[in-house]
Amino acid sequence: MTGRKRILERAVKELRDGMCVNLGIGMPTLIANMIPEDVDVMLQSENGLLGIGAYPKDIEVDPDLINAGKETVTAKAGASYFDSAESFSMIRGGHIDLAILGGMEVAENGDLANWMIPGKMVKGMGGAMDLVQGAKRIVVIMDHVNKHGESKVKKACTLPLTGQGVVHCLITDLAVFHFSESGMELVELQKGVTLDEVKAKTEADFVVSETLSVNN
Amino acid sequence: MGKVLSSLDEVIQQIEDGATIVVGGFGLCGIPEKLITSLRDKGVKDLTIVSNNCGVDDWGLGLLLENKQIKKMVASYVGENKLFEQQFLSGELEVELVPQGTLAERLRAGGAGIPAFYTATGVGTEVAKGKEHKEFDGKTYIMEKGIVGDFAFVKAWKADPFGNLVYRKTARNFNPVVATAGKVTIAEVEEIVGIGELNPDEVHTSGVYVQKVFVGENYEKRIERLTTANA
Numbered sequence: 001m002t003g004r005k006r007i008l009e010r011a012v013k014e015l016r017d018g019m020c021v022n023l024g025i026g027m028p029t030l031i032a033n034m035i036p037e038d039v040d041v042m043l044q045s046e047n048g049l050l051g052i053g054a055y056p057k058d059i060e061v062d063p064d065l066i067n068a069g070k071e072t073v074t075a076k077a078g079a080s081y082f083d084s085a086e087s088f089s090m091i092r093g094g095h096i097d098l099a100i101l102g103g104m105e106v107a108e109n110g111d112l113a114n115w116m117i118p119g120k121m122v123k124g125m126g127g128a129m130d131l132v133q134g135a136k137r138i139v140v141i142m143d144h145v146n147k148h149g150e151s152k153v154k155k156a157c158t159l160p161l162t163g164q165g166v167v168h169c170l171i172t173d174l175a176v177f178h179f180s181e182s183g184m185e186l187v188e189l190q191k192g193v194t195l196d197e198v199k200a201k202t203e204a205d206f207v208v209s210e211t212l213s214v215n216n
Numbered sequence: 217m218g219k220v221l222s223s224l225d226e227v228i229q230q231i232e233d234g235a236t237i238v239v240g241g242f243g244l245c246g247i248p249e250k251l252i253t254s255l256r257d258k259g260v261k262d263l264t265i266v267s268n269n270c271g272v273d274d275w276g277l278g279l280l281l282e283n284k285q286i287k288k289m290v291a292s293y294v295g296e297n298k299l300f301e302q303q304f305l306s307g308e309l310e311v312e313l314v315p316q317g318t319l320a321e322r323l324r325a326g327g328a329g330i331p332a333f334y335t336a337t338g339v340g341t342e343v344a345k346g347k348e349h350k351e352f353d354g355k356t357y358i359m360e361k362g363i364v365g366d367f368a369f370v371k372a373w374k375a376d377p378f379g380n381l382v383y384r385k386t387a388r389n390f391n392p393v394v395a396t397a398g399k400v401t402i403a404e405v406e407e408i409v410g411i412g413e414l415n416p417d418e419v420h421t422s423g424v425y426v427q428k429v430f431v432g433e434n435y436e437k438r439i440e441r442l443t444t445a446n447a
Binding site: 163 | 300304311315319321335338341342385387441
């Protein structure tokens with residue numbers, strides 16, 4: 001199984017029946033196609049749709065119906081449309097149960113950087129800064145190390161922040177961490193990964209949960 | 217009531233160099249295509265444009281970039297546009313990146329006569345620099361100001377002659393808040409119906425916000441990322 005698939009399959013387990021969930025652009029969007037049939041969730045798209053459906057068949061394609069990644073989508077039964085101010089009232093007002101976002105760096109205090117690389121990338125934060133402040137629970141999914149093998153799980157973020165102390169849960173290809181007032185805790189190892197490997201590839205300080213488990 | 221225009225020329229002629237224009241749309245969805253191309257054709261310069269995105273290189277607000285008409289862009293996400301990056305990195309273009317929810321709320325506030333508001337969005341980030349911080353119930357917030365444009369460009373699906381507007385699906389996006397936040401709001405629509413033909417319960421934007429209505433033809437409605445179930 002690839003690292004990405006491990007991350008996504010673990011992330012799907014964060015969804016609970018009845019939740020309203022925002023999936024970030026990029027890797028998190030892929031979770032939409034992996035949700036088990038017995039888990040009924042309403043996916044929110046911050047451009048103004050609660051209840052994202054499947055990708056459309058050719059004949060269903062409608063340029064007036066897209067998700068936040070600007071992909072053509074459909075609306076599922078029970079969906080609603082609204083404007084951008086209302087969309088972010090839902091988000092900022094704490095009405096969205098869960099947001100799953102991509103990350104560039106996560107720090108041991110729960111800081112997240114995922115919107116900008118100075119001098120390299122000028123794209124903008126989109127809705128990420130609103131989501132990390134407003135959604136009830138923030139799960140970040142990302143590779144544990146970058147392409148040079150350096151840890152993306154840091155003592156302190158080096159990139160401009162998206163939010164301070166906002167991450168509740170981090171899922172990587174190696175492990176799952178939870179964040180609380182008392183710091184960062186390793187709660188699960190991905191299958192086939194050892195504690196020593198996680199320690200070696202993590203710059204951040206963390207404690208190991210007494211109930212450390214393996215994600216199968 | 218004389219809100220319905222037969223051509224956009226008259227209203228575009230009122231827009232002068234240096235104007236601030238708030239523009240609806242998300243990506244290329246629900247953008248006021250006709251107003252943008254008319255403004256490109258008029259060629260006014262030094263514009264401040266407030267819109268969630270800046271189009272793509274050859275469509276939407278990207279047309280104004282290509283023509284070097286934009287002095288300052290206020291947006292939340294501009295990653296689809298190489299021209300944008302070039303003009304920004306060369307210093308030709310001033311950019312204010314605003315979190316998407318803060319941008320929507322700044323427009324809503326501007327249109328609602330609220331000069332500023334507090335939000336937690338952006339606290340502890342570059343967005344918070346230079347802004348007033350205030351604590352409410354132990355949590356820190358920053359002050360963000362409302363936005364009002366000299367003109368607002370809106371795209372809706374249907375209008376009546378009073379300027380009541382109905383949007384379609386996610387083409388609604390920023391359009392209703394943009395409609396409230398212009399000193400002069402111009403709505404372009406696909407269809408105009410008679411007074412009384414829109415169900416008052418289903419009007420999204422009241423005509424009170426709308427000064428001019430124009431019916432466009434042959435909407436391109438370009439799709440940015442065609443994704444289908446068969447793909």
